[in-house]
Amino acid sequence: MTVAAAATLVSGVALATAPAVSAAPGTTAAAQGPQAPASPVTTTLNGPATVKAGGEPVELTATLKNTADHQVDATTGFVVAGVRGDGLKQSQLKLEYQRPGTTQWQDAKVNNTDAGGGGVWELDQFATQLHLASGAETAYRLRLTVAADAPLVSFTANLGVVVSDPVLPPEQRISQANGPSLRLTIAPLVTPSTPAPTPAARPEARLDGVPASFTAGGEAKQFKLVYTNRTGKDLRVLPTVLFQGQTKLTADVLTFEYETPSGRWQEGSPSIDSGHSGWLYMTRWTGDKDADILNLPKGETRTVNVRLSFTKNAPAMAESLLPVDSSEPGPGESANSGFGPKTEFTVEAAAGTSAPTPTVTTPTPGAPSVTPSAVPVVPVAQAAVSAPSQAASAQAVTAPAAATDSQLASTGGGSSAAPMAITGATAIALGAGALVVARRRKGTQGS
Numbered sequence: 001m002t003v004a005a006a007a008t009l010v011s012g013v014a015l016a017t018a019p020a021v022s023a024a025p026g027t028t029a030a031a032q033g034p035q036a037p038a039s040p041v042t043t044t045l046n047g048p049a050t051v052k053a054g055g056e057p058v059e060l061t062a063t064l065k066n067t068a069d070h071q072v073d074a075t076t077g078f079v080v081a082g083v084r085g086d087g088l089k090q091s092q093l094k095l096e097y098q099r100p101g102t103t104q105w106q107d108a109k110v111n112n113t114d115a116g117g118g119g120v121w122e123l124d125q126f127a128t129q130l131h132l133a134s135g136a137e138t139a140y141r142l143r144l145t146v147a148a149d150a151p152l153v154s155f156t157a158n159l160g161v162v163v164s165d166p167v168l169p170p171e172q173r174i175s176q177a178n179g180p181s182l183r184l185t186i187a188p189l190v191t192p193s194t195p196a197p198t199p200a201a202r203p204e205a206r207l208d209g210v211p212a213s214f215t216a217g218g219e220a221k222q223f224k225l226v227y228t229n230r231t232g233k234d235l236r237v238l239p240t241v242l243f244q245g246q247t248k249l250t251a252d253v254l255t256f257e258y259e260t261p262s263g264r265w266q267e268g269s270p271s272i273d274s275g276h277s278g279w280l281y282m283t284r285w286t287g288d289k290d291a292d293i294l295n296l297p298k299g300e301t302r303t304v305n306v307r308l309s310f311t312k313n314a315p316a317m318a319e320s321l322l323p324v325d326s327s328e329p330g331p332g333e334s335a336n337s338g339f340g341p342k343t344e345f346t347v348e349a350a351a352g353t354s355a356p357t358p359t360v361t362t363p364t365p366g367a368p369s370v371t372p373s374a375v376p377v378v379p380v381a382q383a384a385v386s387a388p389s390q391a392a393s394a395q396a397v398t399a400p401a402a403a404t405d406s407q408l409a410s411t412g413g414g415s416s417a418a419p420m421a422i423t424g425a426t427a428i429a430l431g432a433g434a435l436v437v438a439r440r441r442k443g444t445q446g447s
Contacts, residue, residue: 041132041163042177044159057094070165077111078121081118095121095145097141123140152333156184182271200336206341207341212346225323232298241256253315255308269284
């Protein structure tokens, strides 16, 4: 189940319990359509990257912030999705929470059934929704416990929030806020009587053709993500890359896309590593696991085309990009993730634009005033470029008789050569002699 699908379930709970909202005939609620408004609420979820099966609960912190200049209402759920591996059941996950401003732990109730192990755990309902004042920030404390018999898989956790903005028209009032996901791995609780499972085999991974630099606001540049399987067994790979740098990179300043087997470009799904603030993962994840997974038979190589671009407001920075070389763990295997060779590149700030500086030309005393745009086209062979003055030019050059188009085309070269001509500012750059020739030729044609 995708994060978006899970968030929709949270939305369904809120909308089902909220008072009816009248919409104009023929319109659809904004939260249900592809043109849903941007949410004024931002969310973050922080916590450890590992939780032990049968171990102590891990604590997470979910934060909401209202960026609007007025109060909004929020209904919140804890979303589990993107399960990598098989066998995880909802009953093997237990979530407890403390509402903002309280110290009592409560059991969260899962509000849907999902055979894939994902789901949405309610943190509040319409009757207990949060009322966030302008600029207000609030947080939930969460505790997640994994049962001892849970499989050793990984999954993403996210805070799904349905926001109601009373200032907007009814058909635009509802929006969904989804922040970056946090990926958690279920690890074994190692005891003398419980041997550790075998780590899953990993393919070789590399990036080919990564450009040395990108420009903020520039076009997307394409390169390749290559996987090779030398493990002696067939593997299943979920294509993923990691951005790693000194500057904290956020998903809103870049677009990283994977080409699907059908030739369509699919934007990567972002996730973060709470242990490394400068790390950002991008995974080929649409929710259709069979389509997202790359089957990699033993001894073979598979290539995935990818492309990357940065928004115009992306800062100048130095970044590194690494391919993730993990594979889907099989029975008796644990998640095992690593990285291929690092590739470094830079992001250059968007170039500013400025108006060109005009060039002012002072005419020679006594020479006739000529407007560049009024200078007629003259074959170069007829122009005396080196003439120092108007008088000298007039003596050195004799105005030719009017020429036909075919004669002009062959002037100064073979008949196959394009004519070279003096126009506008070029004539000024060549000096007063060229201008005199042009004026005399004009007089000849007019006689």
